[in-house]
Amino acid sequence: RRALADRSLAKLIRASQDVLTLLGGDGIFMDDLIPDRAHPDLWRRFAGGERGRSIAALGGIRDRSSLALSAARMRQDTIFRDAAHHFLRQFDRSFQSFEKTASDGEIAAFTDTRTARAFMLFGGVAGVFD
Numbered sequence: 001r002r003a004l005a006d007r008s009l010a011k012l013i014r015a016s017q018d019v020l021t022l023l024g025g026d027g028i029f030m031d032d033l034i035p036d037r038a039h040p041d042l043w044r045r046f047a048g049g050e051r052g053r054s055i056a057a058l059g060g061i062r063d064r065s066s067l068a069l070s071a072a073r074m075r076q077d078t079i080f081r082d083a084a085h086h087f088l089r090q091f092d093r094s095f096q097s098f099e100k101t102a103s104d105g106e107i108a109a110f111t112d113t114r115t116a117r118a119f120m121l122f123g124g125v126a127g128v129f130d
Contacts, residue, residue, distance in 0.1 A: 015090040023121075030121075033061050061121045095110075
């Protein structure tokens with residue numbers, strides 16, 4: 001409830017709920033995906049605006065089936081693609097704000113959420129880490 005009271009965080013939560021629901025319709029559930037862990041310093045570099053191969057370790061989702069299904073759906077379904085890109089923008093904005101005051105432990109805990117896993121999946125599919 002406290003998170004939903006924060007307007008910017010509420011936007012991320014709603015965007016996350018939307019993409020998690022869409023992914024669930026395809027049988028992709030974040031609890032089933034075990035990502036490779038990236039150090040909080042790497043997440044901080046992402047928050048600072050770094051993109052591409054230098055932060056590729058953030059794309060810790062390696063499940064080929066989930067990546068392939070998501071990539072195909074991004075190409076074929078405009079609603080899915082729009083929801084995914086909206087989610088990525090909201091995640092980016094929210095994480096930039098969060099990182100400024102978060103400890104390394106808080107960043108590590110945040111990156112173990114379903115929302116962060118969805119970011120890792122969509123970021124990989126959308127080329128954020130290329």
